[in-house]
Amino acid sequence: MKVTVDMTLCEDHGQCAIAAPNVFRINDDGKLEYDANPEERELTNVEEAADVCPVQAILIGD
Amino acid sequence: MTAVAVVGGSLAGLRTAEQLRASGHTGPITVYGEELHPPYNRPPLSKEVLADAQRATSAEMLDRLAFRRRSSTADVDFRLGTRVESADLSARTITLASGAVETWDGLVAATGLRPRRLRVEGPTQGRHILRTIDHCLTLRADLDRPRDVVVVGAGFIGCETACTLLKLGHRVTVVEPTGAPMNRVLGPALAEAVQAHHEDAGIRFVIGPGVTRFTGDQRVTGVQLDTGERLLADIVVESVGSVCNTEWLGGIAALDLSDGILTDNDLRVTGTDDVVAVGDIARFPNPLFDDVPRRVEHWNIPTETAKRAAATLVAGLQGRPPALPPFAPVPAFWSDQLDLRFQSFGSPGLADTVETVEGDLGDLTGGVLTRYTRDGRLVGSVAVNLSAARQRELRDEFVVMAPVG
Known part of the structure; x- marks a missing residue:
């Protein structure tokens, strides 16, 4: 699966890192890092992450 | 094939439609939304979108705020601009x-809230609400030059709006009769620190007095307080809480509509077996705290x-019991105000004891963590300007203690 975060929207709220910790993480500087090509088994968590993003910056591709 | 009607076309209605598909419902789903716009994200309305110097049109705003539709909901019938009168x-x-x-x-009640209006006399032009x-x-159209703005109500929406308008160069006064800003959630000490x-x-706070009337002929020119003071104002923003949109269910004896819609822990509306309530209007017990039903x-x-x-x-x-573990969601909110970001987990408003455990209330920018307990047990936390890297740990404090009983 392909995951894209629109970094022009992202405000580092970090809710995605709670929902899908294997895909998204907040680094020591408080900034988002993420895996753009996570395994399919992460789909439910990534969908949850996209749902809970306060600025709706997460796009799930194929 | 069974059909589900979702009454309410905002976030809760959209998410329920998606989750009905995810839960295996293959029959028709119709979402009735009173607004003409498809479901969109509201929090930026008091922050980024209000501050937007680009002066986006309604269509551009919607393009930015509308929730993306999942492919599973492609066949959901959204009837927008359609008000449901009764059931x-x-x-x-x-x-x-x-x-x-x-x-x-099956019926889903997702009609949410509308802003409460101040019931005081005076002109209506220049008076605003924000939802x-x-x-x-x-x-925004009324903010074409520097204005004297009075925000009535110092809850989160009122404070966010005040901060955004200050940044836009307007003179801003916040009037709140009940105490320091957001004190009902933050507790007095943190609320007073935020006020300072x-x-x-540059925001002026007038804490204590109530509003008795708006002055002016066609347009608001001032806000009269019960202390005798009159505040200069050509814009008033009313942010004095919300009213539940439950009138369409009025008169149905089996329902408890005394505050939103009473449901059980599975969100089934009390007194029914094929009606659920979601979002702001659902009053459900959360075993994370106790057995008292509350709206969140x-x-x-x-x-x-x-x-x-x-x-x-x-x-x-499908004629089977839901057979699910207790529903114990961790309430969470954030708020951006000037150079402060608030992030909360739990229900701080339930606390009997409030303690700031990290940082200095005199320097909120530097990061402060406040913990809220009831009978010695953690019920909420509010982080101000702490790194987002801390959030998982703050939220998980609640996850591990759920559920009780």
């Missing part, structure tokens, strides 16, 4: 404003309640 739970029908009657097998794209556009912080930035007006609750309510409704339509 008949025994005949399983709803009646639309047009008079048309629609049938359903929808249309409200935001109307307010915002005052340093936080942004994460529509998404959380949609999941459980959809599972409950689908199980009911």
Whole structure:
């Protein structure tokens, strides 16, 4: 699966890192890092992450 | 094939439609939304979108704020600009404003809140509320030059709006009769620290007095307080809480509509077996805290309640019990005000004891953590300007202690 975060929207709220910790993480500087090509088994968590993003910056591709 | 009617076309209605599909409902889903816009994200309306110097049009705003549709909901029938007037739970029908009657097998109440209005005399021009794209556009159109703004109500929306308007160069006064800003959630000490912080930035707070009337002929020119003081104002923003949109269910004896819609822990509306409630209007017990049903007006609750309510409704339509573990969502909210970011987990407002455990209330910018306990047990936390890397740990404090009983 392909995951894209629109970094022009992202405000580092970090809710995605709670929902899908294997895909998204907040680094020591408080900034988002993420895996753009996570395994399919992460789909439910990534969908949850996209749902809970306060600025709706997460796009799930194929 | 069974059909589900979702009454309410905002976040909670959309998420329930998605979760009905995820829970295995294959029959028709119709979402009735009173607003003309498809479901969109409201929190930016008091922040980024209000501050937007680009002066986006309604369509551009919607393009930015509308929730993306999942492919699973491609066949969901969104009837926008359609107000539902009433429901008949025994005949399983709803009646639309047009008079048309629609049938359903399962019903979702997702009608949310509308802003409460101040019931005081005076001109209406220059008075604003802020919950929808249309409200935001109307307010922004009125901000064409530096204004004297009075925000009535120092809850989160009022404070966010005040901060945004200050940054835009307007003179801003906040009037709140009940105490320091957001004190009901933050507790007095943190609330007073936030007030001092915002005052340093240039917002004036008038705490204590009530508003008796607005002065002016056609347009507001001032706000009269019960102390005799009159505040200069050509814009008033009313942010004095919300009213539940439950009138369409009025008169149905089995329902408890005393504050939103009373449900059980599975979000099934009390007194029914094929109706669920979601989002701001659902009053449900959360075993994270106790067995008292409460409404929760936080942004994460529509998404959380949609999941459980959809599972409950689908199980009911398939004639089986939901058989799910207790529903114990961790309430969460954030707020951006000037250079402060608040992030909260739990329900701080339930606390009997409040303690700031990290940082200095005199320097909120540097990071402060406040913990809220009741009978010695953690019920909430509020982080101000702490790294987002801390959030998982703050939230998990609640996850591990759920559920009780």
